[in-house]
Amino acid sequence: MEYVVITFLCLGILLYFLLGGADFGAGIIELFTSAKNRSKTRKTMYQAIGPVWEANHMWLIIAIVILFVGFPRIYTTMSVYLHIPLLIMLIGIIARGTAFVFRHYDAVKDDMQWLYNRIFRYSSFVTALFLGIIAGSLISGHIDTQANDFLSAYVWGWLNWFSVAVGFFTVSLCGFLAAIYLIGETNEEHDKRRFIKKAEFMNIAAVVFGAMVFIAAQRDKIPLIDWVFKNTIGLSAIILATLSLVLLWYLLIKGKTKILRVLAGFQVTMILLAISYAHFPNFIRLKNGNTISLFETVGPEKTIYSLGLALLLGSVLILPFLGYLFYKFQKKEE
Amino acid sequence: MDDFIAARSQMALSLGFHIIFSCIGMVMPFFMAVSHYKWLKTNDEVYKNLTKAWSKGVAIFFATGAVSGTMLSFELGLLWPKFMEHAGPIFGMPFSLEGTAFFIEAIALGFFLYGWNKLNKWFHWFTGMVVGVSGLASGILVVAANAWMNSPAGFDFVNGKYLNIDPIQAMFNKAWFSQALHMCLAAFTATGFAVAGVHALMILRNQNKEFHLKAFKIAAIFACIGALLQPLSGDISAKDVAKRQPAKLAAMEALYKTEKPAPLLIGGIVNEKNKTVKGAIKIPGALSFLAHGDFNAEVKGLDQIPENEHPPVAITHYAFQIMVGIGTLLLLISLIYFFNLIKKKSLLEKPWLLKLFVFAIPLGYVALEAGWVVTEVGRQPWIIYGIMRTKDAVTPMPGIAYSFYIFSAIYVSLSIVVTFLLYRQIKMVPVLYSKPKSNS
Numbered sequence: 001m002e003y004v005v006i007t008f009l010c011l012g013i014l015l016y017f018l019l020g021g022a023d024f025g026a027g028i029i030e031l032f033t034s035a036k037n038r039s040k041t042r043k044t045m046y047q048a049i050g051p052v053w054e055a056n057h058m059w060l061i062i063a064i065v066i067l068f069v070g071f072p073r074i075y076t077t078m079s080v081y082l083h084i085p086l087l088i089m090l091i092g093i094i095a096r097g098t099a100f101v102f103r104h105y106d107a108v109k110d111d112m113q114w115l116y117n118r119i120f121r122y123s124s125f126v127t128a129l130f131l132g133i134i135a136g137s138l139i140s141g142h143i144d145t146q147a148n149d150f151l152s153a154y155v156w157g158w159l160n161w162f163s164v165a166v167g168f169f170t171v172s173l174c175g176f177l178a179a180i181y182l183i184g185e186t187n188e189e190h191d192k193r194r195f196i197k198k199a200e201f202m203n204i205a206a207v208v209f210g211a212m213v214f215i216a217a218q219r220d221k222i223p224l225i226d227w228v229f230k231n232t233i234g235l236s237a238i239i240l241a242t243l244s245l246v247l248l249w250y251l252l253i254k255g256k257t258k259i260l261r262v263l264a265g266f267q268v269t270m271i272l273l274a275i276s277y278a279h280f281p282n283f284i285r286l287k288n289g290n291t292i293s294l295f296e297t298v299g300p301e302k303t304i305y306s307l308g309l310a311l312l313l314g315s316v317l318i319l320p321f322l323g324y325l326f327y328k329f330q331k332k333e334e
Numbered sequence: 335m336d337d338f339i340a341a342r343s344q345m346a347l348s349l350g351f352h353i354i355f356s357c358i359g360m361v362m363p364f365f366m367a368v369s370h371y372k373w374l375k376t377n378d379e380v381y382k383n384l385t386k387a388w389s390k391g392v393a394i395f396f397a398t399g400a401v402s403g404t405m406l407s408f409e410l411g412l413l414w415p416k417f418m419e420h421a422g423p424i425f426g427m428p429f430s431l432e433g434t435a436f437f438i439e440a441i442a443l444g445f446f447l448y449g450w451n452k453l454n455k456w457f458h459w460f461t462g463m464v465v466g467v468s469g470l471a472s473g474i475l476v477v478a479a480n481a482w483m484n485s486p487a488g489f490d491f492v493n494g495k496y497l498n499i500d501p502i503q504a505m506f507n508k509a510w511f512s513q514a515l516h517m518c519l520a521a522f523t524a525t526g527f528a529v530a531g532v533h534a535l536m537i538l539r540n541q542n543k544e545f546h547l548k549a550f551k552i553a554a555i556f557a558c559i560g561a562l563l564q565p566l567s568g569d570i571s572a573k574d575v576a577k578r579q580p581a582k583l584a585a586m587e588a589l590y591k592t593e594k595p596a597p598l599l600i601g602g603i604v605n606e607k608n609k610t611v612k613g614a615i616k617i618p619g620a621l622s623f624l625a626h627g628d629f630n631a632e633v634k635g636l637d638q639i640p641e642n643e644h645p646p647v648a649i650t651h652y653a654f655q656i657m658v659g660i661g662t663l664l665l666l667i668s669l670i671y672f673f674n675l676i677k678k679k680s681l682l683e684k685p686w687l688l689k690l691f692v693f694a695i696p697l698g699y700v701a702l703e704a705g706w707v708v709t710e711v712g713r714q715p716w717i718i719y720g721i722m723r724t725k726d727a728v729t730p731m732p733g734i735a736y737s738f739y740i741f742s743a744i745y746v747s748l749s750i751v752v753t754f755l756l757y758r759q760i761k762m763v764p765v766l767y768s769k770p771k772s773n774s
């Protein structure tokens with residue numbers, strides 16, 4: 001059952017990155033869209049993510065619940081030492097979620113829209129940034145559980161070059177995912193071209209920030225290069241990601257939009273795999289060199305058993321329903 | 335502000351905020367299902383418009399409920415890491431099932447809100463019901479988790495270690511049923527009165543009477559049935575509390591001395607220093623009866639409980655008085671309303687009854703918050719009753735006061751915006767729905 005639970009945990013995190021990430025990305029794209037095209041972007045975006053954003057968002061909750069039920073030490077270590085970035089990310093989630101719904105459901109469309117839009121865009125950016133920072137901090141080895149002063153215990157653990165670089169890398173990946181996703185959502189040639197431009201821009205940003213991640217890792221003495229390149233899985237994941245990128249641009253020029261999404265998702269999955277495979281099942285690397293691994297902190301047997309059962313049962317109930325939701329709202333209205 | 339107090343206040347604030355939205359999310363789908371059903375059966379456009387108008391309001395509340403709930407699932411760890419480290423694996427079962435229920439709810443809501451004209455109409459109705467049923471299920475599950483904090487079960491506590499963990503037994507602890515029942519009824523009562531009151535106000539203002547009368551009736555019937563059953567279920571809860579948490583019961587009734595028979599206090603000013611209550615009306619033997627079903631039974635007072643295990647008496651007592659007082663009032667309103675319904679009197683001839691409902695708009699929610707204060711403050715100083723103290727569970731991080739201020743600001747501004755949006759929705763009803771439209 002341990003493996004079932006861990007699989008669900010990884011799946012939850014991955015899907016949150018992909019689906020929730022595309023969702024944040026939509027706000028980020030809007031942030032980088034010129035004022036005259038914004039309202040159109042917004043409309044396309046609303047059609048695309050309106051029906052599903054609530055469901056996307058659930059993956060985070062699933063992952064968190066699995067963590068606190070099954071791996072309480074990981075959950076509590078994160079919540080103590082990454083308190084501040086978690087808090088900021090939560091504020092971002094609150095702000096963007098409510099602004100997104102409010103702007104659509106406000107019965108009167110007036111100046112308030114301006115406010116909702118602002119909040120939505122900036123908080124999407126902040127949420128993605130801090131999601132990345134948190135992910136980066138977990139493997140950065142800067143979390144210091146023995147620190148005595150406030151800054152070392154609660155700030156430097158996440159405010160370091162590596163974590164911040166991962167944060168910006170995440171932002172660009174989210175933007176990229178969203179742009180690719182939106183290309184398939186519009187029928188207008190002009191809009192399509194605009195989203196392709198955005199995808200290009202985000203792709204370049206991702207490459208730049210990706211390079212920064214490596215530089216920052218070097219600076220912070222994190223053996224990222226070893227993890228990625230001295231290990232067959234990591235290496236092949238990176239090669240596959242690069243190949244799929246080439247394929248992706250080829251297909252984009254050819255105008256095949258549906259398969260693009262799969263490829264973009266695949267690419268991000270590969271990047272995550274490359275970064276995390278080398279130290280799996282270690283979830284948190286601490287400053288004193290110790291690690292907190294999934295297997296060491298796993299909860300009592302009966303708990304894991306019933307958690308696994310609940311997850312399996314849940315997915316039997318949920319997946320067909322969820323699939324149907326995506327299917328039903330994929331079909332564009334003619 | 336002391337960090338410990340800040341953490342407690344932040345927890346209370348977040349929960350108090352979330353509960354309002356989650357109750358609406360639990361109850362409104364049922365109101366909509368009734369109105370939706372009537373539309374499908376009678377083809378009366380007013381019911382369709384009503385369902386749509388309500389669903390727009392619900393979308394706003396639902397999103398606010400979802401984000402504040404997400405906040406909570408992190409906050410448990412951010413504020414109470416020691417508690418979660420031990421409690422997570424034990425009381426996690428309801429949370430993991432709740433995850434499933436939320437998921438189904440969110441998906442069904444997607445279908446429901448965006449499915450007009452796209453789905454088979456009965457399937458569409460069914461998705462609305464699924465939203466309601468899974469919302470209710472998730473409410474029951476979280477309350478079961480809270481009940482575990484009041485009545486820990488499913489593990490052995492040996493030398494400070496938590497052994498032989500059984501999450502299923504933990505979920506079906508002794509308090510879950512009475513709390514879940516009382517909570518579900520409270521959700522219907524509070525939301526029902528709030529919704530009925532808003533529509534009553536619109537009827538009094540002579541706006542779209544047909545629309546608002548139909549809306550009023552659906553909400554009022556749910557609310558009044560809830561209010562009739564609430565005292566009965568409250569009585570079950572009280573007997574339960576008397577058995578498992580005598581300190582809480584004594585605090586609820588500000589019973590400093592063990593008495594046989596014990597009187598029920600109504601009102602009164604508590605002096606925590608001198609351990610006295612002034613100016614209360616005493617009903618002899620009534621507390622004995624409420625707690626143990628026997629007018630002569632002995633009721634344990636705070637004198638039998640070690641001083642360092644006393645909950646704050648004044649807050650618990652006042653909150654209990656508020657809840658029971660409002661419960662009684664709502665019961666009376668319900669009786670009057672049903673009397674009218676049976677006599678087939680038209681509401682329009684009775685503006686005072688409508689005014690009574692307008693007056694009751696906030697009352698259900700006030701009672702609900704008060705009830706939670708009774709439960710949670712009455713459990714103090716324990717976070718897990720009899721096992722772990724709240725102050726041992728708090729996060730070591732200093733500066734929680736600032737996060738409390740930030741969240742207070744966020745919740746206050748969200749409340750203002752949501753109220754404002756709702757006001758606009760209602761104001762737009764005449765524009766959007768006054769003439770039955772054939773296409774929309």
Ligand code: HDD
Nearest residue numbers: 513516517520523565568571572658661701702705706709
């Ligand atoms: C509309 C709201 C509402 C109304 C009218 C009432 N209650 Fe209540 N009460 C709640 C809403 C509530 C609640 C907020 O839902 C609580 C908090 C925890 C719980 O399980 O339900 C609660 C808790 C609660 C508890 C503590 C349970 C525990 O700690 O396990 C008792 C003893 C009562 N109630 C008793 C009553 C009585 C005798 C009422 C008589 C009229 C009453 N309540 C009306």
Ligand code: HEM
Nearest residue numbers: 342345346349350353476479480706707710711716717724
């Ligand atoms: C939604 C309704 C609820 C409300 C309004 C509420 C209210 C409160 C209040 C007022 C406190 C502070 C008590 C004090 O410090 O004196 C508190 C504490 C707490 N509550 Fe609740 N509560 C609710 C439900 C829950 C649920 C469902 C859970 C968990 C499953 C929960 C978990 C906690 C925890 C962990 C604390 C902090 C520790 C403590 O003070 O005991 N609460 N809540």
Ligand code: HEM
Nearest residue numbers: 355356359360395396399400403404406407436469473476
């Ligand atoms: C008595 C207390 C509670 C009740 C009755 C309750 C009920 C609900 C309901 C019905 C929803 C669905 C949202 C909606 O319909 O608006 C919801 C959302 C949520 N609640 Fe609570 N809840 C309570 C306390 C808590 C606590 C203590 C936590 C966290 C530990 C929590 C976590 C969540 C989460 C994560 C969501 C969002 C799910 C989504 O995205 O749909 N809730 N709650």
